[in-house]
Amino acid sequence: MSRLEVVQVSRRFIVENRTHTVLDRVDLRVDQGELVCLLGRSGCGKTTLLRIIATLDREYEGAVLVDGVRATRPGPDRMMLFQETEQVFPWLTVLQNVSMPLEVQSHRDPSGEARRFAGLVGLGDALNFYPHQLSGGMRQRVALARALAVQPAVLLMDEPFAGVDAATRSDLQQLLLGIHTERAPTILFVTHQIDEALILADRIVVLGDNGSVAASIPRDRVPQTTERRSADPATVGRQSSSPDELLTATLHRLLLPSGSRR
């Protein structure tokens, strides 16, 4: 049984009497401890699908199952991480931000648990800082700690690193990979960037422009990312067809607008 199962989910919007199909019978699984990247162009319905999974959007057909049970209301078992750094509340310190959901859930030791997870994302020394004293990247770390601390069945990440500079994004990706290797949280990660999906994913699910799943590609993540990172400048220009480059090419092709696809 998968941690998260999306079964034949469709979502239609009616605008000026015309029906727009944003999601068309989408099937998706995320297994226990898996990091799945949902890759698609802007506007293809990735965020809509996340909102449906989190039950923030209820106007859909199909079903969302968490541990085999149908999800009917929003809850921290499908904790979301948003793109906006404002998701970290400015009136709470780092520690208070991370412990807040735990307090809401009447956790036994919200403060101790929050301390642990703040440490996990490298904010152990910034517990009493307010968000305005932190950079955008550090605020996303706070959000990540807050999301992990509730120990969701599946963590839903909606382009969480899109709002920060390239170097910080890379740091955050490595942080997420480290945490994933160590603790194996189940994650559905939405992105429109191929390189991000290649770095992070155990499996890449491509959502096409027509709102249906175009491909689901399992990856042997670790060796390939190291290969990418240690690419010798001398060999870069050489024609090579490493599996990674083939995959990149395939993904590029899949992400082309549907009209121009061959």
Next chain:
Amino acid sequence: MKSSPRFTRLLWVVLLLAVWEITRRLSSASVLAFPSVAMVAGRLVELLATGLLMRQVAVSLGLISGGLVLAALPAGVLVLVSSRVRWVDSLLETMVTLFHPLPGIALLPVIILWFGIGVEAVMVVIVHSVFWPLITNLRAGREAMPAVYRRVAENLGMSAADSFCRITLPAVTPYLISALRICWARSWRALISAEMVFGAVVAGGGLGWFLHSRRVFMDTTGLFVGLVVIMAVGVFVEDGVFRFVESRTVRRWGMNP
């Protein structure tokens, strides 16, 4: 030269007092109309010693606090309801547009006709002067709240009460403080005017009544004392109350409006 803003401000006050005193010495006007700094200061000490002045201040501030609470509760509830019910929102907007520009003092004749000249009338003036700016600012605060706050609350499955206390309330705090600041300024002016017009209707009278009575007794020095106290209370509330609350909340949070 570097000096604290407080110190600079004190220097300016001393300078202004000096200008007053010099003008007084050069002027041929009677001290009955234009008392010296020393006379005003002496009278201030006298009046403070009898406790009369502090009682007036207490009465005025008490009336304002009462009016604020009386206005804030329905304003808060209405804004809360209006975020769920669209027609309430549009009604509120229309009413603010209509009534906000009306100075409280302009309403006085009607208020006297309807409520007489008791505490109720003074309260109506205060409530009128704070109710509309409060609604405008709370609505603005609600509009300015980042949408992601609501999504986080919803995602966590927070109860309405939790979401209100833990998210909505702190999120609108900067707007709440600036609303209270405007309310304070408006109600303070309105109250002094109302007290002057109504005379001693409230037990104790209030500062406006004090000013009025000084005029009647031809106590010009006391009149100036009244003006000084009105200014002093204004500065105290601004620096002692609002700045203090801000430094503990929105400034610490980096949410300065």
